[in-house]
Amino acid sequence: MNLSSVMEPNIEYAPKHYICRRATESLVLDGRVDKSFWTEADWTDDFVDIEGDLRPRPTKQTRVKMMWDDEYFYFAAELVEDQIWATLTERESVIFYDNDFEIFIDPDGDTHQYYEFEVNALNTVWDLMLVKPYRDGGPPVNAWDINGLKTAVHIDGELNRPDADNRKWSVEVAMPWTSLRECSPDGRRPVKDEFWRVNFSRVQWRTEVKDGEYTKILNPDTGKPFPEDNWVWSPMGIINMHYPELWGYVVFADKEGPEQFVPSPDERMKWELRRLYYRERNFFAEHGEFTTDVKMLMGDESWIITPTIELTSRLFQISAPSSDGTATLYIREDGKLWKE
Template structure:
C-alpha cells in the first residue's frame, strides 16, 4: 500500500513509499507489463527539485518499486514528446543527455550512498560516494554494480524530430549482493526497515535540427539553457546530493496485491532537519571566522562540542533516540 503525504516544503516531510515483495517474476526489458507491475502502486508524480518554489514539470514522471530475494526493482514512466540520447559509453556523465537517476542511502546517515544514471539508450553511469560533495568527497567511478539489469522501451522514435513521441519507460534490477555493501549489517532489508531513496529526471530544452535534436542555446551566454531537474522527493534547492531530504522507502514482506501494511513515519524528521540547519550554520561561521560556534540557538535542547577543525551537535528526539551530526554531515543515532 502506497502512503501518500501532502506535499509541502522539502523540510516539512520527505515523500514515502511502501515497497512490497513482488508476486510475479519481473523480466527486465523496459516494458511495464501489467502481468509484472499491474498490482504495484505508482508513486506520486515528480515535482521540481526546488519543490513548491517552482511550477510543476512540463512532462509527467513517476516510478514503481518492488523487491524479491535477489533484487530491488525500479520501474519508471517518463512522458516525453522528444525522445533523444547521444551518449553510449558507460560511466560517462549521463546527465548531459536527458536522463533518469536513482539515489540510494541504505543506512540513512548521509554517507556511503549510491548513484545510478541512465539515458534512453540504456547507457549507464554507476558510482558510489563516501559522503556528499559538500563535505569534500570525490565520486568513486570505478565502483560497478555487478549483476545489474536495466532496459528501456521507446514509445516513438529516438533521435527523430520529424514525429512526436509519447514516452520512454525503463526497468532496473539492483542486486542485493551489491547494495548490501553499504547497508545495515551488510544485508538486504528486513520487514519494516526503511532506506533513503530518491529519483531525479534531467530534461533539457531542445529544438528540431535536420531531423534530430539540438539543445536550445541561451543567446546571452552562448551556452545551453540550464537543464530542468524533476524529482520524486523535493530537495528545496538545486542539489541532489543532500540525502537528508531524499524519500523514505519501507520494505514489506507483504506480497504486492495481497494485503496492506502501515508506513512508519519518521517522528524525528524535524530534529534531523534542525541538525542539518545547524550544520550549515557552523560551516558558514567557520568560513567567516575560521572557527566553530560553541553555542547555538535552537528550539531543540541541543548540545554542542567543538574542536579547532571539527564539531558535533546532538539532541534527543521524540523517539527517545539521541541524534548526532558531525562536521561532515553524517547523521546517526544512539
C-alpha cells in the first residue's frame, strides 16, 4: 500500500458547477460546436491555470459545453489556437505529449475508480480508468476502453501548417452510459438532479517554427522542452489533475430543471475529512505512524466537523456525522470517501 506524503492543495474549496441539460435531438458528430444540437447548452467559464489564482490567466480561451440523454454523455470543447499541431496517431499513445484536450469523470465522487480521456487535433484518443489516484497507488488501467465512444475534431485553419490562418480547433465527444456506468452509483446512468464530479484540462506546450514545422521550445539549461501549461475548468491549486475531490460538479437536468446548484453541507464536510486525510498521511510519512491527535491535525483553523479517528499500525479511518445527523461520512488511508 502506498502511504507516501500527499501534498495539500493551496486553494479555497470552491469547485465550479454546471447545469447539464438534456438533449432534444440526435447529435451527428463533425467536431463543430456551432450547430443546433448545442444551442440550449451553456458554455462553462473560460479555463484558468491549474493552480488557479497562483498563476496568470491563460493566453488562449478554452471552454466547454455538455449535454446528456438516455444513451450518451456529450461534450463540446472550443480551443482558440493560432498554432494547431499534432503528431500522435496511435490510439492509447500518451496524448499529452501533444497539445490536447482532456476529460476526467468520477461518477460517485469517492475519488476511486474514475475515467480519463484525452484527444489531440488529429482526433487520436487515449482513454483509461484509474483504480485510485496515483498518490494512493493507482494503477491506471490502459486496457480499459470507452466502448461505443464517438469523437470528432474540427479545425478552423490547417493542421501542422504554421503559415495558415489558424483560429481554433474544436472537439465533440459522445460517451455511452453503457461504458460510463461501470463505476457509477448502482451501475446506472445518472438521473435528474444527481451530480457527477467532472473536470477538463488543456495541455499547451511552448512551440516555435523551425524549417516550416512546429517544434517544442527547449530550455537551454536542460536541453529539454519547457514544462507544459495546464489550463482547466475547475482549478486544482496544485499541478496535478488527479485530485478528484477538486473537480467540478456537473448536475443533470431536464426541461423542468434544476436551474441552479447549491452543494449540500455534506460536500464541505467531505472536504474537511479530505484535509485530515492529507495531514494524517503526511504525519505518517514524517513519523512512521498515524496519530489520533485530532487537535494537532486540525490546528487553529475553523472546522465544521467533529471527527473521530480510528487506527491500526498501517491503516486509519476518520469519520464524522453527516450534516443532518442521519448518516456518517468516512475517509480512509487510501483516500476512499463514502457515506453510510
